[in-house]
Amino acid sequence: MTEKVYAYFPGCSLATTARENSQALIHLCRQLGVRLVELDDWNCCGSSSAHSIDATVADKLAMRNLDITPANTALLVACPSCNLRLRYAREKLRTSKEARRKYKSWFGRSPARSIKITTFIELLGKTDLSSIAPKKNNRLKGLKFAPYYGCMLARPPLMHREKNYHGLMERFLAKFGASPIKWSHGNRCCGTFLSVVRPDVVSSMVNSIMNDAAQWGAECLVTACAMCHLNLEIRCNPDTSMPIFHFAELLAVVIDETNSNGFFRKHLIDPRPLLKSRQLIP
Amino acid sequence: MSSISLKQIGLFKEHMANNGVHFSRCYHCRCCGNGCPFLPAFDFAPNTIIRLLQFNLINEALESTTIWACVGCNTCSMECPMLIDIAGLMDGLRQLALATGVPPAEPDILSFHQAVMDSISKYGRTNKLDIMIRYKLKTRTWLQDWQVGLKMLAKRKLDIFASKVRDPALINTLLNTDKK
Numbered sequence: 001m002t003e004k005v006y007a008y009f010p011g012c013s014l015a016t017t018a019r020e021n022s023q024a025l026i027h028l029c030r031q032l033g034v035r036l037v038e039l040d041d042w043n044c045c046g047s048s049s050a051h052s053i054d055a056t057v058a059d060k061l062a063m064r065n066l067d068i069t070p071a072n073t074a075l076l077v078a079c080p081s082c083n084l085r086l087r088y089a090r091e092k093l094r095t096s097k098e099a100r101r102k103y104k105s106w107f108g109r110s111p112a113r114s115i116k117i118t119t120f121i122e123l124l125g126k127t128d129l130s131s132i133a134p135k136k137n138n139r140l141k142g143l144k145f146a147p148y149y150g151c152m153l154a155r156p157p158l159m160h161r162e163k164n165y166h167g168l169m170e171r172f173l174a175k176f177g178a179s180p181i182k183w184s185h186g187n188r189c190c191g192t193f194l195s196v197v198r199p200d201v202v203s204s205m206v207n208s209i210m211n212d213a214a215q216w217g218a219e220c221l222v223t224a225c226a227m228c229h230l231n232l233e234i235r236c237n238p239d240t241s242m243p244i245f246h247f248a249e250l251l252a253v254v255i256d257e258t259n260s261n262g263f264f265r266k267h268l269i270d271p272r273p274l275l276k277s278r279q280l281i282p
Numbered sequence: 283m284s285s286i287s288l289k290q291i292g293l294f295k296e297h298m299a300n301n302g303v304h305f306s307r308c309y310h311c312r313c314c315g316n317g318c319p320f321l322p323a324f325d326f327a328p329n330t331i332i333r334l335l336q337f338n339l340i341n342e343a344l345e346s347t348t349i350w351a352c353v354g355c356n357t358c359s360m361e362c363p364m365l366i367d368i369a370g371l372m373d374g375l376r377q378l379a380l381a382t383g384v385p386p387a388e389p390d391i392l393s394f395h396q397a398v399m400d401s402i403s404k405y406g407r408t409n410k411l412d413i414m415i416r417y418k419l420k421t422r423t424w425l426q427d428w429q430v431g432l433k434m435l436a437k438r439k440l441d442i443f444a445s446k447v448r449d450p451a452l453i454n455t456l457l458n459t460d461k462k
Binding site: 061265 | 301302319320322323351353354355356357359360362365366367369370373374376377380388390391392393394395396398399402406407408409410414417426427430433434437438439440441445447448453456457459460
């Protein structure tokens with residue numbers, strides 16, 4: 001199998017707070033024959049605060065990343081908010097002459113004609129996981145999980161024709177024997193930055209997410225976003241909390257149990273008792 | 283209180299339309315508000331904000347908590363049967379409030395955004411520890427969340443040495459070009 005190379009855009013969260021997510025992702029991609037080369041000198045994508053208070057700054061930040069992406073290399077974006085911002089910028093460049101003019105004035109050249117942006121979820125959508133883990137198909141057997149997408153699959157109207165990836169986490173984890181619960185909070189926003197300023201509002205949101213998952217019998221929550229992961233962990237009621245996994249972490253456990261223990265030490269809600277009881281980690 | 287002229291309102295509507303936000307399409311089905319998880323933090327539901335704009339009552343919209351407490355999760359925009367980019371509208375209103383000097387109904391949220399922007403101009407990336415220190419300096423809320431902070435430090439989730447771009451000065455120059 002020829003190795004595919006992607007320019008990897010970790011984003012600020014995965015580069016720091018959620019380093020374990022990034023490690024799991026890189027690890028898993030290696031198993032899939034995909035090499036991630038970190039985009040050299042990447043900067044903040046312009047999500048949350050930049051686009052909240054200054055649209056031009058948000059455009060500049062996102063477009064600089066597009067500008068430094070090597071030609072003919074697809075950008076693999078790890079964080080859902082970064083993905084949204086970068087795609088939004090790309091869409092703007094595609095549809096607006098004014099945006100292209102500004103781009104030229106900022107970076108001294110016209111934007112590349114086609115910029116490929118992909119996410120981990122899309123990459124997996126094209127991959128046949130059973131080919132790399134044929135013998136371990138039932139390792140997650142019986143694990144009841146709540147698939148939590150938060151706002152990551154939401155597409156603003158400008159992007160409403162893009163593909164919808166709902167159900168992907170369920171499909172992949174079910175391949176390894178885990179059973180997704182059906183619940184109503186799978187697309188509920190986690191509260192993002194409001195967690196800092198209005199913990200009262202976000203705590204009640206997070207608890208309603210956790211309680212709904214518990215009510216339908218979930219043992220853990222699976223998310224694909226580092227921001228969601230952090231908010232769920234810090235704002236939930238400790239008495240009703242349950243472990244939260246990054247999607248890539250669970251897949252990494254299935255495919256190669258020996259290397260994955262390191263991720264779980266960094267969780268604020270310790271998932272190791274659950275994983276041990278399922279004999280997923282030694 | 284600053285007041286916005288009809289001409290400015292017209293310009294704003296045009297600016298929004300150029301960015302694909304067409305709120306005159308709204309017929310107030312309220313799907314946006316029903317889907318919104320932040321409704322308890324709002325004084326006006328999203329469609330009420332749109333109604334205010336339809337009546338040119340833009341000051342009321344700019345003074346609302348709604349435009350500050352909206353985080354842009356796009357749930358409303360996904361619910362909207364008329365494809366109105368409601369999260370984009372909130373961004374636009376927030377920026378108009380800043381440009382016209384309307385005091386924010388949630389000043390701490392603005393302080394947080396400013397802390398993030400300061401961190402970006404210093405490192406080219408965001409650094410959570412740096413942002414939190416800046417935010418706490420601005421709001422003097424030192425006691426809030428200190429336990430969470432310590433736990434995150436212990437788990438090495440807050441980096442003392444910030445991850446940054448090679449030359450933050452270049453990012454700074456970029457951010458300051460053609461600034462009005």
